[in-house]
Amino acid sequence: MGREDTGAKAAPADIGFVGMLRWAWRQLTTMRAALILLLVLALAAIPGSLLPQRIQDPGTVARFIEENGALGEFLDAVQLFDVYSSFWFSAVYILLMVSLVGCIIPRTRQHWKAMRQRPPRAPRRLSRMPVHTTLPLSGEGAPRTREELLDRAEKVLRRSGYRVARAEDHVAAERGHLRETGNLTFHVSILAVVIVMALGGLLGYSGQRVLVEGETFSNSLVSYDSFEPGTYFDADSLADYRLTLDHFETRWDDQAPGVQFGQPRQFDATVTLSRDGESRQMLLRPNEPVRVDGSRVYLLGNGYAPVITVRDAAGEVTFSGPVVFLPQDGANTSRGVVKVPDSGGPEQLGFVGIFLPTAAQNEDGELYSEFAELRNPLLVMSAYEGDLGLDSGVPQSVYELDADEMTELAEPDGAPLQLVLQPGETVELPGERGSVTLDEVRKYVGLDIRHDPVQVWMLPFTLALFLGLALSLFVPRRRVWVRVSGDEVEVAGLARGEDPRVEVAVREIAEKLDAARERA
Amino acid sequence: MNVNTLLAEWSDLLIYSAIAVYAIAFIMYAFDLFGPGFVGQIRSEEAGARGSAGAVEARAAEAQGAERGADARSAAGAASGAATAVLDTAEAGSGAGDADGESPSVRALRRWARVGTALTVIAVVLHLAAIVLRVAAVMRVPWSNLMEYALIASAFVAVGYVVLLLIRDVRFLGTLVTGAVLLTLGLCITVFYTPAAGIIPALDNYWIWIHVPIAILSTVLLSLSACMAVVQIVKAWSEGRETVPGPLRFVRALPSSTDLEKTSYRMAAVGFVTWTFTLVAGAFWAEIAWGRYWGWDAKEIWTFVVWVVYAAYLHARATRGWTATRVAVLNLIGVATIIFNATIVNTYFDGLHSYAGV
Numbered sequence: 030m031g032r033e034d035t036g037a038k039a040a041p042a043d044i045g046f047v048g049m050l051r052w053a054w055r056q057l058t059t060m061r062a063a064l065i066l067l068l069v070l071a072l073a074a075i076p077g078s079l080l081p082q083r084i085q086d087p088g089t090v091a092r093f094i095e096e097n098g099a100l101g102e103f104l105d106a107v108q109l110f111d112v113y114s115s116f117w118f119s120a121v122y123i124l125l126m127v128s129l130v131g132c133i134i135p136r137t138r139q140h141w142k143a144m145r146q147r148p149p150r151a152p153r154r155l156s157r158m159p160v161h162t163t164l165p166l167s168g169e170g171a172p173r174t175r176e177e178l179l180d181r182a183e184k185v186l187r188r189s190g191y192r193v194a195r196a197e198d199h200v201a202a203e204r205g206h207l208r209e210t211g212n213l214t215f216h217v218s219i220l221a222v223v224i225v226m227a228l229g230g231l232l233g234y235s236g237q238r239v240l241v242e243g244e245t246f247s248n249s250l251v252s253y254d255s256f257e258p259g260t261y262f263d264a265d266s267l268a269d270y271r272l273t274l275d276h277f278e279t280r281w282d283d284q285a286p287g288v289q290f291g292q293p294r295q296f297d298a299t300v301t302l303s304r305d306g307e308s309r310q311m312l313l314r315p316n317e318p319v320r321v322d323g324s325r326v327y328l329l330g331n332g333y334a335p336v337i338t339v340r341d342a343a344g345e346v347t348f349s350g351p352v353v354f355l356p357q358d359g360a361n362t363s364r365g366v367v368k369v370p371d372s373g374g375p376e377q378l379g380f381v382g383i384f385l386p387t388a389a390q391n392e393d394g395e396l397y398s399e400f401a402e403l404r405n406p407l408l409v410m411s412a413y414e415g416d417l418g419l420d421s422g423v424p425q426s427v428y429e430l431d432a433d434e435m436t437e438l439a440e441p442d443g444a445p446l447q448l449v450l451q452p453g454e455t456v457e458l459p460g461e462r463g464s465v466t467l468d469e470v471r472k473y474v475g476l477d478i479r480h481d482p483v484q485v486w487m488l489p490f491t492l493a494l495f496l497g498l499a500l501s502l503f504v505p506r507r508r509v510w511v512r513v514s515g516d517e518v519e520v521a522g523l524a525r526g527e528d529p530r531v532e533v534a535v536r537e538i539a540e541k542l543d544a545a546r547e548r549a
Numbered sequence: 550m551n552v553n554t555l556l557a558e559w560s561d562l563l564i565y566s567a568i569a570v571y572a573i574a575f576i577m578y579a580f581d582l583f584g585p586g587f588v589g590q591i592r593s594e595e596a597g598a599r600g601s602a603g604a605v606e607a608r609a610a611e612a613q614g615a616e617r618g619a620d621a622r623s624a625a626g627a628a629s630g631a632a633t634a635v636l637d638t639a640e641a642g643s644g645a646g647d648a649d650g651e652s653p654s655v656r657a658l659r660r661w662a663r664v665g666t667a668l669t670v671i672a673v674v675l676h677l678a679a680i681v682l683r684v685a686a687v688m689r690v691p692w693s694n695l696m697e698y699a700l701i702a703s704a705f706v707a708v709g710y711v712v713l714l715l716i717r718d719v720r721f722l723g724t725l726v727t728g729a730v731l732l733t734l735g736l737c738i739t740v741f742y743t744p745a746a747g748i749i750p751a752l753d754n755y756w757i758w759i760h761v762p763i764a765i766l767s768t769v770l771l772s773l774s775a776c777m778a779v780v781q782i783v784k785a786w787s788e789g790r791e792t793v794p795g796p797l798r799f800v801r802a803l804p805s806s807t808d809l810e811k812t813s814y815r816m817a818a819v820g821f822v823t824w825t826f827t828l829v830a831g832a833f834w835a836e837i838a839w840g841r842y843w844g845w846d847a848k849e850i851w852t853f854v855v856w857v858v859y860a861a862y863l864h865a866r867a868t869r870g871w872t873a874t875r876v877a878v879l880n881l882i883g884v885a886t887i888i889f890n891a892t893i894v895n896t897y898f899d900g901l902h903s904y905a906g907v
């Protein structure tokens with residue numbers, strides 16, 4: 030391909046609208062435009078690493094906007110929290126793709142032609158070529174005629190992978206079209222990869238579900254905690270299966286010093302997968318998703334779910350079940366809430382809890398968790414009374430308690446009430462409000478379920494991308510001529526583009542000719 | 550999977566020892582590069598073609614130059630004097646230089662460089678021993694956090710440099726290479742320091758054997774390419790000038806900027822292919838780890854940024870109107886994104902890839 034003319038010229042005046050378009054197209058498809066677009070693309074990708082992004086963490090984005098007021102809203106307005114689907118990021122890469130197409134098409138046409146052309150004839154003076162060497166024509170056993178010599182040259186060059194053309198006094202040879210083939214393959218593969226990525230987003234889905242030990246998930250829309258379908262995803266196509274979390278085995282490092290102490294070492298979930306009336310027990314672990322009917326189930330989170338029972342003054346159960354607590358730190362200090370709308374009393378009840386898997390006290394007497402495993406589990410809760418706000422019509426998070434319309438329960442001396450529970454313990458609520466029991470502590474896993482019907486295409490395209498790139502960078506392009514004139518044989522070579530070996534290659538050809546001559 | 554703390558402590562000690570030895574090697578190389586040694590060798594080799602008298606003369610000229618200290622003009626004058634003398638008699642006495650290309654006078658001139666190389670080899674041995682002990686202590690892949698990553702990458706650089714020395718005399722890179730390795734090891738034992746321990750489940754997978762070493766290899770290739778690019782820029786700058794300031798006299802003795810550019814480009818080209826592999830392998834791993842092959846995680850973003858910058862570099866090189874120096878600046882921007890990716894992104898940016906362990 031070599032170097033391209035990229036001198037951008039100002040648009041000539043008076044070319045009309047169509048002329049203007051044509052001019053813009055020509056500018057867009059220059060190497061220089063590609064270069065600038067690449068640099069702009071790199072720049073445009075950066076803000077997504079500096080600001081929280083909705084695709085990863087909508088919660089953090091919402092908090093960020095709230096905390097930063099007008100600035101947050103401005104950043105949101107220019108789509109800095111959705112960088113990779115923003116109009117400006119899309120504009121850059123779409124322009125780049127258009128440029129790419131505009132570049133590939135003419136180059137493919139040219140390359141097609143070039144491949145079918147004969148290698149160009151030798152220049153008049155081969156000694157002007159960058160690499161040039163001569164062999165004496167006479168010598169022992171030298172073939173007598175020029176024809177014989179040129180035949181031999183042709184054979185040597187062909188065997189070294191050159192395309193060869195014969196002229197009356199010389200052989201012209203060329204190699205390295207594979208470089209441009211590779212380059213085109215590479216660029217086409219990039220295009221293909223981008224298309225497959227876009228299609229995957231349109232046709233697939235992803236969903237999340239928290240599953241406590243003993244619970245079963247059946248794959249239907251209502252079973253997901255959250256679900257993000259692609260634009261063209263068809264909900265009827267969800268595969269029919271059920272997944273039960275039988276057991277979740279965890280281990281953290283209690284040996285290592287320093288920052289390594291308390292790091293996770295093992296997360297093994299034993300699950301039972303049931304479909305078509307058949308059940309199979311299998312292991313689900315980080316890096317080892319369960320694949321079922323084209324979708325994949327990943328183990329991406331975990332934590333503790335204390336099983337809590339609330340009773341009213343008469344001893345009737347008003348709430349019972351595992352409550353998912355979200356880990357806040359590496360030692361699994363976790364937060365969670367319990368909402369009891371039908372409390373048996375005049376007011377609704379709500380609890381905000383901190384769960385400490387291995388409770389400890391610091392010098393100030395504050396409770397904290399010092400290790401992620403269940404070694405000294407403790408649940409600490411405060412209690413609220415009033416209106417939970419469940420009927421307001423605004424959907425509520427199950428992890429947050431809206432205490433605006435509620436009052437915190439207090440001890441008789443006025444201090445806020447604190448319920449402290451170990452597994453198996455029950456505490457009474459003051460004022461005939463009933464009791465709270467921590468029955469046991471179970472583990473839960475956070476599952477991510479994904480489906481991308483076109484993902485399989487990534488493999489062949491990335492392979493082609495690689496192969497193309499390697500060919501494009503490392504296959505040398507060169508021309509070689511062998512001319513017989515007077516009493517000597519001239520061999521000359523010309524590198525076309527990057528070719529560190531051109532001299533060696535020409536010398537080798539000369540040596541082979543020499544050897545062939547001696548053998549003759 | 551218990552960790553042997555004794556071995557881990559020995560490994561740390563070896564890192565400290567390697568740092569000490571690299572530091573002395575660095576100083577020795579700096580003496581060679583900025584002192585009379587490196588420039589003197591070239592001059593006396595050229596002069597050596599005339600016979601040993603020439604070398605003596607060159608050495609005398611050098612001594613003179615050194616006496617006048619910063620008087621660059623005289624040093625440059627001496628150099629060009631010796632060079633013209635060589636031109637006259639270039640073919641006369643090819644036998645004068647011995648087999649190693651080092652006449653006794655050159656050996657004397659470049660003793661600092663020789664000491665530097667010997668120390669570098671010792672430091673590399675200590676460095677490798679530190680890695681071996683670390684592996685023996687933890688019995689798992691030796692690159693599961695930033696400290697280990699940097700420890701291995703700097704070893705690759707140092708070993709690569711020593712291997713290159715067997716092929717060609719690139720001791721002019723010694724200062725830069727030992728300096729960079731020294732800095733990296735310093736970071737390893739302080740800011741990046743992570744005690745020896747097991748591995749977290751998220752990393753416990755065969756892809757760590759594919760994705761990470763190739764990433765390290767790419768980092769090494771692209772950093773070496775950038776070192777070359779720095780030297781190339783300085784050399785190109787000096788080629789357009791009559792004289793250079795005293796401390797930069799060594800640039801006169803460097804290979805031409807065109808040659809440096811070619812070497813730099815070749816390393817970057819290989820580095821780009823391996824970086825592409827890092828990116829693609831990362832996507833394959835992400836698919837089994839997180840359920841999607843691409844999700845614009847902070848680390849993915851920066852890997853992509855690095856890749857695009859180097860793609861731009863390769864394009865710039867093939868674009869008319871871009872001078873070699875401007876292209877080299879893109880190379881340096883590329884290495885800056887790599888360093889940013891390996892340090893700041895690893896330690897300060899939240900994301901799924903937060904494995905630095907610091």
Ligand code: HEM
Pocket residue numbers: 030031032033057058059060061063125128129130132133212216219501502526860863864867
């Ligand atoms: C997605 C955007 C693109 C990427 C990632 C990309 C990447 C690359 C890479 C890595 C090379 C190196 C191969 C080599 O040096 O031989 C290359 C070469 C090349 N690219 Fe692109 N490219 C892109 C878009 C374009 C566009 C839009 C054009 C057309 C204007 C273009 C034209 C070329 C040409 C002509 C070469 C060969 C340069 C040479 O002879 O060395 N590329 N590209």
